Amino acid sequence: MSDGNSPMQRPPLLSLSGVHTHIGQYHILQGVDLDIPEGQLTMLLGRNGAGKTTTMRTIMGLWQASRGEIRFGGEPLNGVATPDIARRGISYVPENMGIFGALTVQENMHLAARSGPMDTARLDWLFEVFPALKKFWKSPAGSLSGGQKQMLAIARAVIEPSRLLLIDEPTKGLAPAIVSALTSAILQLKSFGATILMVEQNFAMARAVGDTVAVMDDGRIVHRGLMADLAADKALQERLLGLSMDMHQ
Amino acid sequence: MLNTLFSGDFPRSRWLTGLLLVIAVALLLAPFLFPGSRPLDTAAKICVFIVLVASYDLLLGYTGVVSFAHTVFFGMGAYGAAIALAKVGPGWGALLTGGALGVVSAMVLALLIALFSLRVRAIFFAMVTLAVASAFAILVSQLFHITGGEDGLSYSLPRELTPAFRLVQDKVFDVRIDGRLLTYYLVLTVSVVLFLGLLRLVNSPFGRVLQAIRENEFRAEALGYKTVLYRTLASCIAAGVAALAGVMMAVWARYTGPETTLSMDIMVNILLMVVIGGMGTLYGAVVGATLFVLAQNYLQTLMAGLSSALSGVPVLPNLFAPDRWLLWLGVLFILSVYFFPTGLVGRLRGTGAGR
Amino acid sequence: MSGSLQTVLARLRGGDGARRSGLLLIAALMLLALAGVGSVPTWITLTLAGLAMGMMVFIMASGLTLVFGLMDVLNFGHGAFISLGAFVGVSVMAALGPWMESASLAVNLAAVLAGAIIGMVVTGLFGYVFERLVVMPVYGNHLKQILITMGGLIVVEQLIYVVWGPDAIPIPRPETLKGALTFGDVVLEKYRLLAVAVGLTIFAVMTGVLTRTKIGLLVRAGVENSEMVESLGYPITRLFIAVFIAGSALAGLGGVMWGLYEEVITAHMGMSVMVMVFIVVIIGGLGSVEGCFLGALLVGLMNNYVAYLAPKMALGSSILLMVAILMWRPEGLLPVAKGR
Structure with missing residues (x-):
């Protein structure tokens, strides 16, 4: 079942069709077709340089698509400015986390809660899954460890209710203990019904949290299907990713 | 022959070729076409500024570096020649030695600035050079016993370049062949040589690397070019040529002062x-x-x-x-x-x- | 506890250490100057002069450094706002002639305040026009920014000549701000005291805004990572325009104060002061208001001490200071860590 017929009852929350993106003279995305079903976690896999981060940035409006169409909740997203995309309900955790190091953890969160005071229930839940945030609440975010920064980045992306969460390689360079804390936090987010598009190189985590999967290569989507199917098919992994998931841990 | 002279870099446009030809002919025949001292003065300044601007373009246009210190180099050449002529006397030896010293010190300063700018962010370069330029202008005005301060220096030229000198006694096409005319042709010749030299330079492999660096420094670096070395060399050459333009300015104007060589206005003009x-x-x-x-x-x-x-x-x-x-x-x-x-x-x- | 130790260490790594070394540098400079000058009263007078100059340069430079930090825009036309502010402010003060000549400090200050406020409003508005017309089309291209803003500076200077004429305009200080207070051998020029007070107030207000208000936090966040600010739903351009206007208005204020300090204004004054402004923002680290403040104090003090000890070396010494600091810290004293 890897022919792209992922289970879909409703129209996708986000859909990219034939999206091309140029960065300067480089043609990075060369016709990306991707549907993000509502309420699921879609994993975006692929080798380095396949165009995963560019896809995220194009959705967020940080790069402009030169061709093709992006629709979010039925509305076109092409040409919409990044702040408006955010206000339509897409939150973004970039690869470098985008933490404001000179600001405290609290100030980082304060800016993320753009519609007013932070929701206490949400904050309490975040403190529960990421206790470090509470502990370093008044410390400059720049002084946090890599894992704590990642937790802050994710907390910042969910403090304001959003319809879609983009997370770019959250486990990059993190210790296994922190990876498992992140995994459980993301599983909890899923249980609340969040729609997530996530880029990840850590296959254990990808397998643990992913519902559907899309694999990119050379600026195109080369495979779509269920995460479980890909996880079970070593030959397919070999062919798509150049190595099997088990080897990569 | 033409190909060698222009290093294969032709104007590539009928209009441009025409315009350049008009400029070249006008400059070549200026003393005969436009008699009088003001047109000749204009023509000589055009020659000097063509060289000065071309040398600046080597920096700005070919390497994408904005420098505000170009007048400093121009001034160093001019003051080198001027101080020698004013203090030692109007001889060829003084002119050449002073000019050479000016050119060399300009190149050394360019090297120092380039080495220093390696250490700092590229974006600082414009600001640093602006500060250096204003400091140099102030230094020159303060060292007035050498430089003449704000008043500048007036001096005489070697005898062959003075208006009193006659190469031939008779007029040619109704124009007196005097030292002033010789000076003009000296300036013109040096300008043409320097310009063609720069043209050769930018069309050499060296120039192509400079352009590659401007287009994409990262890639040029990846291709194995030492971008730092190329940039430094380009600034030193540009400084040297600018100083030579300064020497010509000093010779032509028979006067060198901050207003004509070092002021911010000149930099803005460039x-x-x-x-x-x-x-x-x-x-x-x-x-x-x-x-x-x-x-x-x-x-x-x-x-x-x-x-x-x-x-x-x-x-x-x-x-x-x-x-x-x-x-x-x-x-x-x-x-x-x-x-x-x-x-x-x-x-x-x-x-x-x-x- | 390891957590707090970690915080302390990180704080040292990220800024506090640099801040402390900046302050130490200022202290060292002051002590060195005390040894060089030899006389305590003279030293106090010079220190006040240095602080006053530093404060005025800080007022002019702060906008420039934030504008760069936020949008990577290098505005060589900033000097135009300084000149324009001075001309507008001086015109207002000239119109309030009797107030300037009054023997009452309050009336004098009212005249100066009126000149400063109107100067700031005009330069602020002008800054808005300048940003939209001249700067906006060249976002993201340093080469064009430098060229275009330089062109803008030339045009504004020339327009000042058109409106106010080509001659320098003398501007006497208001009556009660002339002269100096003397305590024994210590001579404190009144106007310099005012300049220090204004500078400190501006610095305090600015620090308050940047650390305590949402817009201030957004500015600091934007200096670090403008893309992330946008991704959180805030349009960075609007923020940038606000900062640009504020920075232009501050340049205008600085111009008014500098004009009164020099007691003469010319269209070219902005460009002349810009040399010092650039040195200050480079020393401080582009994008950092605090660094700019430290840099301005260093340059102001250095200038006045050296001007007393070796008059010909004043500007040269600032440049040497800049070179030395950049050799030690290539990004300046308090660089902003770019998250992009």
């Missing part, structure tokens, strides 16, 4: 000439310098006419007062950067924007 003529092509320097020097000398006359015609209207006469010519060139400059980033030469070549 920028205007490069941008209006066209960055990244040495022919831009020819067109830009010629038009600018002509405008400087003759636009004011035109504006004086406009201003007096508008004398009844409030404010407007002030806008067109002859002293405000820089206002209009400033506007032209801004518009050029927006709309014709390749300047007049780019327009004439029909490549338009976004080269």
Whole structure:
């Protein structure tokens, strides 16, 4: 079942069709077709340089698509400015986390809660899954460890209710203990019904949290299907990713 | 033959070729076509500024570096020659030694600035050079017992270059072949040699690497070019040529002072000439310098006419007062950067924007 | 506790250490100057002069450094706002002639305040026009920014000549701000005291805004990572325009104060002061208001001490200071860590 017929009852929350993106003279995305079903976690896999981060940035409006169409909740997203995309309900955790190091953890969160005071229930839940945030609440975010920064980045992306969460390689360079804390936090987010598009190189985590999967290569989507199917098919992994998931841990 | 002379880099446009030919012929025959001291003065300044602007274009247009210290190098050449002539006396030895010292110190300073700028962010470079330029101008005005301070230095030239000297007794085509005329042709010859030399340089493998660095420093680096070395060499060469232009200026004007060599105005003029003529092509320097020097000398006359015609209207006469010519060139400059980033030469070549 | 130790260490790594070394540098400079000058009263007078100069340069430089930090825009036309502010402010003060000549400090200050406020409003508005017309089309291209803003500076200078004429305009200080207070051998020029007070107030207000208000936090966040600010839903351009206007208005204020300090104004004054402004923002680290403040104090003090000890070396010494600091810290004293 890897022919792209992922289970879909409703129209996708986000859909990219034939999206091309140029960065300067480089043609990075060369016709990306991707549907993000509502309420699921879609994993975006692929080798380095396949165009995963560019896809995220194009959705967020940080790069402009030169061709093709992006629709979010039925509305076109092409040409919409990044702040408006955010206000339509897409939150973004970039690869470098985008933490404001000179600001405290609290100030980082304060800016993320753009519609007013932070929701206490949400904050309490975040403190529960990421206790470090509470502990370093008044410390400059720049002084946090890599894992704590990642937790802050994710907390910042969910403090304001959003319809879609983009997370770019959250486990990059993190210790296994922190990876498992992140995994459980993301599983909890899923249980609340969040729609997530996530880029990840850590296959254990990808397998643990992913519902559907899309694999990119050379600026195109080369495979779509269920995460479980890909996880079970070593030959397919070999062919798509150049190595099997088990080897990569 | 032509190919060698122009290093294979031809104007590539009928209009541009025509314009350059007109400029070349006019400069070559200036003493005969436009008798009188003011036209000759204009022609000589055009020659000097073509070289100065071309050397600046080597930095700005070919490496994308904005420097405000170019007048410092120009001034070093001029003051080198001027101090030697004023203190040692009007001999060829003094002129050549002083000029050479000026050129060498300009190149050394360029090297120091380049080495220093390696240590700091590229974006600081423009600001650092601006600070260096103003410090140098202040230094020159303070060392007045050597430099003449704000008043500058007046001096005599070697006898062969003085108006009293006659190469031949008779007039040729009704023009007296005196030392002044010889000076003009000396300036013209040196300018042509330097310009063709620069043209050769930018069309050599060295010049192509410079362009590659400007287009994409990262890639040039990845291809194995030592970008630092190339940039440093380019700044030193540009400084040396600018200093030579300074020597010519000192010889032609028989006077060297802060106003004519070091002031911010001169730096701004160079920028205007490069941008209006066209960055990244040495022919831009020819067109830009010629038009600018002509405008400087003759636009004011035109504006004086406009201003007096508008004398009844409030404010407007002030806008067109002859002293405000820089206002209009400033506007032209801004518009050029927006709309014709390749300047007049780019327009004439029909490549338009976004080269 | 390891957590707090970690915080302390990180704080040292990220800024506090640099801040402390900046302050130490200022202290060292002051002590060195005390040894060089030899006389305590003279030293106090010079220190006040240095602080006053530093404060004025800080007022002018702060906007420039934030504008760069936020949008990577290098505005060589900033000097135009300084000149324009001075001319507008001086015109207002000239119109309030009797107030300037009054023997009452309050009336004098009212005249100066009126000049400063109107100067700031005009330069602020002008800054808005300048940003939209001149700067906006060249976002992201340093080469064009430098050229275009330089062109803008030329045009504005020339327009000042058109409106106010080509001659330098003398501007006497208001009556009660002339002269100096003397305590024994210590001579404190009144106007310099005012300049220090204004500078400190501006610095305090600015620090308050940047650390305590949402817009201030957004500015600091934007200096670090403008893309992330946008991704959180805030349009960075609007923020940038606000900062640009504020920075232009501050340059205008600085111009008024500098004009009164020099007691003469010329269209070219902005460009002349810009040399010092650039040195200050480079020393401080582009994008950092605090660094700019430290840099301005260093340059102001250095200038006045050296001007007393070796008059010809004043500007040269600032440049040497800049070179030395950049050799030690290539990004300046308090660089902003770019998250992009």
